[in-house]
Amino acid sequence: MNSCRILAALLITAATLPAQSMPHIEKRGDHYAMVVDDKPFLVLGAQINNSSSWASTLPDVWPALADLHVNTVEAPVYWELMEPQQGKFDFANVDLLVTGAREHHLKLVLLWFGTWKNGQNHYVPEWIKTDPKKYPREQNDRGKLLDVMSPNSTSNLEADKHAFVALLHHLKEIDGSQHTVIMIQVENESGSVGSVRDFSPAAQKQFQAPVPSALARALHKDASGTWSQVFATNADESFAAYSTSSYINEVAKAGKAEYALPMYCNVWITYPVHALENRNRPSAGQEYPSGGAQQQNIAIWKAAAPSIDVLAPDFYSDDVPLFHSVVTAYDREDNPLFIPETGIGKNVGRYFFYVLGHGAIGFSPFGIDYTNWTLKKREIPDSIAENYALIGPLEAQVAQLNLDGKLQTAVEEPGMARQDLKFGDVVATASFGFPQSDGEAPPGTLDAHGRVLVAQTGPLEFLVTGFDASVSFTFTPAYAKSNNAQIEILRAEEGTYDNGIWKTTRIWNGDQTDRGLNFGEGDHGQVVRIRLHSLPLTGDLATH
Ligand code: DGJ
Numbered sequence: 310m311n312s313c314r315i316l317a318a319l320l321i322t323a324a325t326l327p328a329q330s331m332p333h334i335e336k337r338g339d340h341y342a343m344v345v346d347d348k349p350f351l352v353l354g355a356q357i358n359n360s361s362s363w364a365s366t367l368p369d370v371w372p373a374l375a376d377l378h379v380n381t382v383e384a385p386v387y388w389e390l391m392e393p394q395q396g397k398f399d400f401a402n403v404d405l406l407v408t409g410a411r412e413h414h415l416k417l418v419l420l421w422f423g424t425w426k427n428g429q430n431h432y433v434p435e436w437i438k439t440d441p442k443k444y445p446r447e448q449n450d451r452g453k454l455l456d457v458m459s460p461n462s463t464s465n466l467e468a469d470k471h472a473f474v475a476l477l478h479h480l481k482e483i484d485g486s487q488h489t490v491i492m493i494q495v496e497n498e499s500g501s502v503g504s505v506r507d508f509s510p511a512a513q514k515q516f517q518a519p520v521p522s523a524l525a526r527a528l529h530k531d532a533s534g535t536w537s538q539v540f541a542t543n544a545d546e547s548f549a550a551y552s553t554s555s556y557i558n559e560v561a562k563a564g565k566a567e568y569a570l571p572m573y574c575n576v577w578i579t580y581p582v583h584a585l586e587n588r589n590r591p592s593a594g595q596e597y598p599s600g601g602a603q604q605q606n607i608a609i610w611k612a613a614a615p616s617i618d619v620l621a622p623d624f625y626s627d628d629v630p631l632f633h634s635v636v637t638a639y640d641r642e643d644n645p646l647f648i649p650e651t652g653i654g655k656n657v658g659r660y661f662f663y664v665l666g667h668g669a670i671g672f673s674p675f676g677i678d679y680t681n682w683t684l685k686k687r688e689i690p691d692s693i694a695e696n697y698a699l700i701g702p703l704e705a706q707v708a709q710l711n712l713d714g715k716l717q718t719a720v721e722e723p724g725m726a727r728q729d730l731k732f733g734d735v736v737a738t739a740s741f742g743f744p745q746s747d748g749e750a751p752p753g754t755l756d757a758h759g760r761v762l763v764a765q766t767g768p769l770e771f772l773v774t775g776f777d778a779s780v781s782f783t784f785t786p787a788y789a790k791s792n793n794a795q796i797e798i799l800r801a802e803e804g805t806y807d808n809g810i811w812k813t814t815r816i817w818n819g820d821q822t823d824r825g826l827n828f829g830e831g832d833h834g835q836v837v838r839i840r841l842h843s844l845p846l847t848g849d850l851a852t853h
Pocket of ligand 1: 427
């Protein structure tokens with residue numbers, strides 16, 4: 310189809326569909342879920358490579374996504390392509406993404422590669438790149454112009470905002486009643502690479518002015534004064550974080566006023582600098598883009614960017630404790646957890662289960678397409694494919710259970726082959742690896758890949774699934790003793806959800822349940838609903 314026919318088809322479908330509520334993020338207590346077309350929705354995502362949102366490459370994108378069993382694709386929109394001349398917009402690639410996602414029954418998260426891409430300006434249109442007088446660059450402390458746009462410039466902000474609003478307007482027209490596009494990433498890994506902040510004369514003036522009082526209040530800083538007075542040694546980076554987050558907030562706010570999709574910012578996080586000499590912390594503007602929503606800048610961003618619904622860490626490392634610390638930093642009462650990018654290293658399958666247990670609204674490995682960039686020879690990461698194949702049919706239930714705070718996961722760690730999950734007085738014990746012998750500790754798996762999900766669906770009812778683990782249920786010793794009670798299985802049904810309705814395929818008993826529910830090696834993809842009851846532990850129960 311040529312681009313005019315694609316657009317016409319998009320507009321016709323938009324006009325004929327019933328209205329449903331906008332995609333949004335719902336909060337219950339401290340828990341979150343995406344809601345799409347009035348149903349909880351878990352993003353089982355994948356992000357395509359940077360240069361893959363093209364007619365020439367999209368044929369290599371869709372099969373990889375299908376092989377990974379994703380329900381959502383994250384794909385970039387390039388400002389330089391969308392507004393090649395100032396005020397003249399071309400949405401052909403956006404339309405291709407929307408029609409392609411629909412054809413492949415996927416939801417779409419669009420990534421706005423605007424002012425920032427990985428702490429630089431490489432996606433701004435030529436008419437901006439070539440006019441640094443009108444669209445100022447950041448300058449480092451020696452006055453050098455960088456390939457970073459100044460976040461302290463109104464003309465930069467207005468140009469980005471204008472383009473972003475045009476994009477949202479177009480999305481409202483073509484997708485306002487269909488909701489293929491469920492969320493927008495505003496910019497990409499914002500912040501500045503090459504300088505801790507903008508030292509241009511205009512920025513200098515703002516830096517020497519008093520810190521905005523609303524920010525000082527939000528950060529519980531009573532000092533009123535300049536950035537250096539209030540933030541001392543962190544003044545430069547804090548100024549950069551405030552400038553960047555305020556700018557992006559304006560872009561997001563204007564976009565939402567046009568079409569109110571959920572919006573997030575992905576973060577090039579701060580990694581520890583093991584390898585660097587004479588320094589115990591990484592430097593802003595060198596090892597990470599200064600002023601992004603890194604762990605240490607979350608409070609500033611939350612105060613200055615209320616139109617951004619989610620600060621979402623990208624994670625590229627096999628360091629499991631580091632992953633846990635990053636998840637803890639972003640899983641906040643005021644921030645839904647969303648991992649919009651991960652590498653596809655050896656732990657990625659476990660990371661997914663780990664974030665589900667933290668109530669994540671979604672997860673997405675990076676570089677999933679068959680353009681031979683990230684995935685050589687079409688090698689799909691098995692652990693993600695099997696995770697998504699398992700959770701895909703339960704996706705709405707998992708999102709709802711997380712919104713209700715009823716779901717937990719156990720993820721194997723080397724040397725920790727048994728883990729307990731507590732649901733009030735009930736303990737679900739996950740034992741990893743097989744064979745498991747009575748009275749002995751479980752062996753664990755060779756590469757510690759065991760993972761388990763348990764969700765409470767009633768006082769003594771649970772939904773259970775996992776890989777290479779057994780799961781058994783007991784009362785806590787204290788409860789068992791004071792209530793003279795023990796747990797017994799009434800019924801364990803293997804099955805799946807079909808359009809939200811549970812369908813039993815068989816009942817597990819005997820060897821499949823005697824030593825816990827057995828999610829054995831090679832038996833991937835099983836889901837069990839288990840109903841338990843409380844039986845007296847001891848005593849004469851004869852009726853007299
Ligand atoms: C993180 C960025 O957000 C992506 O766009 C991409 O550049 C990856 N890094 C590459 O590894």
